[in-house]
Amino acid sequence: MSEATKEQLNEKEKQEKEMYDEELLIRALQQEDLDLFRSEFIQLHSYDQAKFFSKVEDELRIRLYHYLSPEEMAELFESLDIDEEDYQDLLAEMNPSYAAEMLSNMYADDAVDVLNELDKEQVVSYLTIMDVESAKEIKELLHYEEYTAGSIMTTEFVAISQNQTVRSAMYILKNEAPNAETIYYIYVVDDDKKLVGVISLRDLIISHDDVMISEIMSDRVMSVGVSEDQEAVARQMKDYDFLALPVVDFQHHLLGIITVDDIMDVMEEEASDDYSKLAGIADLDSIDRNPFHAAKKRLPWLIALLFLGMFTASLIGRFEATLDKVAILAVFIPLIAGMAGNTGTQALAVAVRGIATGDLEKENKLNLIIREAGTGLITGTTCGIVVSMIVYVWKGTFFLGILVGVSVMISLFVATLAGTLVPLLMHKLKADPAVASGPFITTINDIISILIYFGLATLFMNYLI
Amino acid sequence: MSEATKEQLNEKEKQEKEMYDEELLIRALQQEDLDLFRSEFIQLHSYDQAKFFSKVEDELRIRLYHYLSPEEMAELFESLDIDEEDYQDLLAEMNPSYAAEMLSNMYADDAVDVLNELDKEQVVSYLTIMDVESAKEIKELLHYEEYTAGSIMTTEFVAISQNQTVRSAMYILKNEAPNAETIYYIYVVDDDKKLVGVISLRDLIISHDDVMISEIMSDRVMSVGVSEDQEAVARQMKDYDFLALPVVDFQHHLLGIITVDDIMDVMEEEASDDYSKLAGIADLDSIDRNPFHAAKKRLPWLIALLFLGMFTASLIGRFEATLDKVAILAVFIPLIAGMAGNTGTQALAVAVRGIATGDLEKENKLNLIIREAGTGLITGTTCGIVVSMIVYVWKGTFFLGILVGVSVMISLFVATLAGTLVPLLMHKLKADPAVASGPFITTINDIISILIYFGLATLFMNYLI
Numbered sequence: 001m002s003e004a005t006k007e008q009l010n011e012k013e014k015q016e017k018e019m020y021d022e023e024l025l026i027r028a029l030q031q032e033d034l035d036l037f038r039s040e041f042i043q044l045h046s047y048d049q050a051k052f053f054s055k056v057e058d059e060l061r062i063r064l065y066h067y068l069s070p071e072e073m074a075e076l077f078e079s080l081d082i083d084e085e086d087y088q089d090l091l092a093e094m095n096p097s098y099a100a101e102m103l104s105n106m107y108a109d110d111a112v113d114v115l116n117e118l119d120k121e122q123v124v125s126y127l128t129i130m131d132v133e134s135a136k137e138i139k140e141l142l143h144y145e146e147y148t149a150g151s152i153m154t155t156e157f158v159a160i161s162q163n164q165t166v167r168s169a170m171y172i173l174k175n176e177a178p179n180a181e182t183i184y185y186i187y188v189v190d191d192d193k194k195l196v197g198v199i200s201l202r203d204l205i206i207s208h209d210d211v212m213i214s215e216i217m218s219d220r221v222m223s224v225g226v227s228e229d230q231e232a233v234a235r236q237m238k239d240y241d242f243l244a245l246p247v248v249d250f251q252h253h254l255l256g257i258i259t260v261d262d263i264m265d266v267m268e269e270e271a272s273d274d275y276s277k278l279a280g281i282a283d284l285d286s287i288d289r290n291p292f293h294a295a296k297k298r299l300p301w302l303i304a305l306l307f308l309g310m311f312t313a314s315l316i317g318r319f320e321a322t323l324d325k326v327a328i329l330a331v332f333i334p335l336i337a338g339m340a341g342n343t344g345t346q347a348l349a350v351a352v353r354g355i356a357t358g359d360l361e362k363e364n365k366l367n368l369i370i371r372e373a374g375t376g377l378i379t380g381t382t383c384g385i386v387v388s389m390i391v392y393v394w395k396g397t398f399f400l401g402i403l404v405g406v407s408v409m410i411s412l413f414v415a416t417l418a419g420t421l422v423p424l425l426m427h428k429l430k431a432d433p434a435v436a437s438g439p440f441i442t443t444i445n446d447i448i449s450i451l452i453y454f455g456l457a458t459l460f461m462n463y464l465i
Numbered sequence: 466m467s468e469a470t471k472e473q474l475n476e477k478e479k480q481e482k483e484m485y486d487e488e489l490l491i492r493a494l495q496q497e498d499l500d501l502f503r504s505e506f507i508q509l510h511s512y513d514q515a516k517f518f519s520k521v522e523d524e525l526r527i528r529l530y531h532y533l534s535p536e537e538m539a540e541l542f543e544s545l546d547i548d549e550e551d552y553q554d555l556l557a558e559m560n561p562s563y564a565a566e567m568l569s570n571m572y573a574d575d576a577v578d579v580l581n582e583l584d585k586e587q588v589v590s591y592l593t594i595m596d597v598e599s600a601k602e603i604k605e606l607l608h609y610e611e612y613t614a615g616s617i618m619t620t621e622f623v624a625i626s627q628n629q630t631v632r633s634a635m636y637i638l639k640n641e642a643p644n645a646e647t648i649y650y651i652y653v654v655d656d657d658k659k660l661v662g663v664i665s666l667r668d669l670i671i672s673h674d675d676v677m678i679s680e681i682m683s684d685r686v687m688s689v690g691v692s693e694d695q696e697a698v699a700r701q702m703k704d705y706d707f708l709a710l711p712v713v714d715f716q717h718h719l720l721g722i723i724t725v726d727d728i729m730d731v732m733e734e735e736a737s738d739d740y741s742k743l744a745g746i747a748d749l750d751s752i753d754r755n756p757f758h759a760a761k762k763r764l765p766w767l768i769a770l771l772f773l774g775m776f777t778a779s780l781i782g783r784f785e786a787t788l789d790k791v792a793i794l795a796v797f798i799p800l801i802a803g804m805a806g807n808t809g810t811q812a813l814a815v816a817v818r819g820i821a822t823g824d825l826e827k828e829n830k831l832n833l834i835i836r837e838a839g840t841g842l843i844t845g846t847t848c849g850i851v852v853s854m855i856v857y858v859w860k861g862t863f864f865l866g867i868l869v870g871v872s873v874m875i876s877l878f879v880a881t882l883a884g885t886l887v888p889l890l891m892h893k894l895k896a897d898p899a900v901a902s903g904p905f906i907t908t909i910n911d912i913i914s915i916l917i918y919f920g921l922a923t924l925f926m927n928y929l930i
Contacts, residue, residue, distance in 0.1 A: 043685060047705045177671050184649050201666060206642050220508060238733065240512045241726035243708060260725050261706035267729065268703065271736030272818065278743050279814030280807055291839030298811050298840070302848055305807055309800035310855055316796045323795050327788045330795030331781045334802050334911050335774035342745055342770055342904045346763050349744030353737065374756030375763070383767055390775055439807045446799050
């Protein structure tokens with residue numbers, strides 16, 4: 001394909017992607033043409049509405065609160081993908097009763113995400129002017145800790161009893177469909193509201209109208225506990241290809257459901273989180289528009305590493321006598337430290353990813369450690385031999401080659417083990433695994449490898465001079 | 466909560482998670498008790514069936530091909546999460562006609578995933594003994610390139626025409642439900658099979674039986690091109706909270722659909738991919754059971770970095786005269802190189818993540834570069850000042866402090882820019898972004914920072930002695 005054709009295709013793709021006419025909307029807002037604006041805007045998918053909303057200038061955005069009903073704004077808000085701190089400013093722009101009505105029209109889990117960003121007093125005042133039913137639902141959800149199943153579940157689900165026919169279940173479904181977050185799984189509960197079964201809309205549709213629910217429901221219904229970690233929930237949903245999962249308390253009462261769209265957000269969040277830890281950066285959720293903000297996120301790590309680096313420097317300082325005699329030793333510092341850092345990061349990545357995907361749950365941790373030790377021995381020996389030969393050919397000193405090679409070998413072995421053990425230990429201690437981030441492991445391995453290198457060099461100094 | 470209670474709860478959770486009785490199944494297989502085995506096994510979710518299948522010993526696994534029908538085995542295979550190379554061995558264990566029938570019972574996209582791992586001749590032979598209809602569907606899908614929308618779509622979807630009532634649409638749906646991969650979106654096509662609309666099952670259910678489809682369908686239907694990158698498809702599905710997306714050719718003919726469960730796999734795959742690149746490791750998809758395999762995946766990077774490290778060593782070697790005079794310079798090599806490496810990785814992570822999430826599509830690349838330059842200047846200056854002061858206090862030499870501080874400052878600035886520019890350039894050139902991986906950036910920045918440090922030291926040698 002020629003470059004020109006490619007260019008054209010890209011252009012076409014771009015136009016296809018742009019599902020709405022932004023300029024038309026802006027013009028309609030500027031001219032205060034309510035009808036034109038609504039006729040176009042209401043047609044859009046809520047994600048596009050939200051994109052427009054967060055892009056448009058402040059003074060035009062404020063008009064939207066008059067052009068759209070609280071119900072319409074609720075849908076837009078559910079799709080909004082902004083920094084969480086910004087919710088407070090946006091709500092402050094609205095008339096309080098408009099804001100409260102919007103919140104009560106949002107799915108309870110999304111409303112809670114917004115309310116979590118406000119001061120306690122504000123939350124209380126919105127809940128007071130809101131309709132009682134919604135306020136009650138929201139209050140229940142506000143209790144759950146962040147990153148648990150409870151914090152991402154919604155209470156708008158369809159539950160039926162097993163002692164009814166498919167016909168009556170379909171009747172309930174039709175009535176609840178407009179309010180439920182998903183109607184594709186229907187949960188079956190007993191008289192105590194305990195979860196006893198599940199049936200998919202697909203099965204409901206292909207069943208005869210007079211069949212009893214108890215006959216066609218599956219009683220092997222999978223559920224998650226309300227305090228379970230959201231990452232574990234995401235893994236389960238992905239493994240079993242569910243579109244929704246019920247959330248229960250310890251007595252198996254059905255409390256809510258988690259839908260797949262929220263799980264996709266969790267997966268993205270967790271992936272971002274693992275990634276930022278490996279890179280040693282506080283938060284990659286959104287791109288900073290301001291270099292000061294960006295620097296603020298990176299500096300804590302850099303300063304911490306600076307002090308660790310100073311420690312490394314002081315270690316080398318202790319070998320100044322060795323260095324003074326054999327200055328050439330300095331030449332290989334970055335090579336040895338760099339390789340140890342890289343192997344450590346590789347081992348770290350395997351362990352962290354194994355924890356994240358749950359692959360490691362299935363097997364004995366000791367097996368992993370033994371295997372990583374083996375891997376470190378193989379990579380260390382291979383690289384050590386290669387380095388020895390290169391240094392020998394380059395510098396013509398047999399013993400220097402051996403020294404650098406053996407240092408690389410031991411360093412890689414120890415670095416691989418450190419990269420495996422630190423995250424496993426963090427996981428075991430349920431400590432914040434951020435400590436086991438990439439730069440930290442790299443710097444620790446710098447220190448270890450330099451100790452090994454200069455330790456060996458000082459021990460066998462006689463052979464070097 | 467006391468530790469003991471926690472322990473108990475964990476134990477309870479574990480038992481709940483274990484949804485099936487593994488020992489019972491194994492015993493039934495060993496005793497060749499077909500009825501007992503089937504009565505338990507058939508009840509399981511296909512993911513649990515697959516887990517059991519890949520865990521059980523070879524000789525027992527082979528019995529499963531006699532205990533389960535090809536339809537049942539097809540469902541199990543769809544949930545199988547194994548190394549792709551293993552498919553060939555598993556199929557070889559089966560009777561060819563059993564294997565062909567199993568493949569024809571799988572969703573076409575999943576069957577293609579399996580067939581893609583076989584030799585051409587094997588594929589042809591399976592397709593020949595398979596029923597004609599399935600073979601045709603599979604052949605069509607085999608054409609699409611990996612990692613495109615076409616490669617992950619399925620052709621088992623429900624399409625209707627707009628000139629019919631809700632009643633007749635529901636009738637079609639009930640008939641196709643058992644074979645379609647999802648029935649929760651129904652796509653509307655015109656006489657030329659071009660996609661013209663979409664309607665959700667939810668809307669269908671709440672509509673009156675006599676309403677025409679054309680009245681209630683949405684004609685703003687979003688779709689993806691068949692050759693579009695799977696990552697872009699995943700992003701769109703996540704942003705818009707769809708459960709399925711239609712795939713069209715350039716003339717807007719409906720070719721297939723992509724369902725959310727496949728998209729979750731893509732998200733996991735892409736996250737793993739970004740993560741492994743940052744860690745400099747070939748593939749993190751599955752944990753290696755063998756240290757030699759693990760070492761094989763890591764050594765290519767390590768050897769490449771070894772040679773780059775040798776280059777760094779030779780650079781320092783050129784400054785041997787400087788080092789001989791001022792041995793203390795060596796002390797700060799790991800500090801400066803390490804910090805440059807870390808800042809570079811941070812900037813790399815921001816750029817790569819921005820490209821992955823699509824955030825960068827929306828804005829001018831030049832803005833990002835300017836912003837990162839600003840960030841590099843701020844972090845560089847801050848760290849530079851801190852380092853200068855520490856070195857001055859520690860060593861009491863004013864000029865050494867300035868030298869190390871200025872080196873850190875310039876290195877951090879340049880490293881941040883390199884971390885931003887390299888991935889942007891790779892993306893622009895549509896080159897394999899693996900080149901811009903974490904260890905590569907780190908090592909490049911090692912070299913840059915050492916050049917800056919020793920360059921400055923050599924230039925201002927007089928002040929140092």
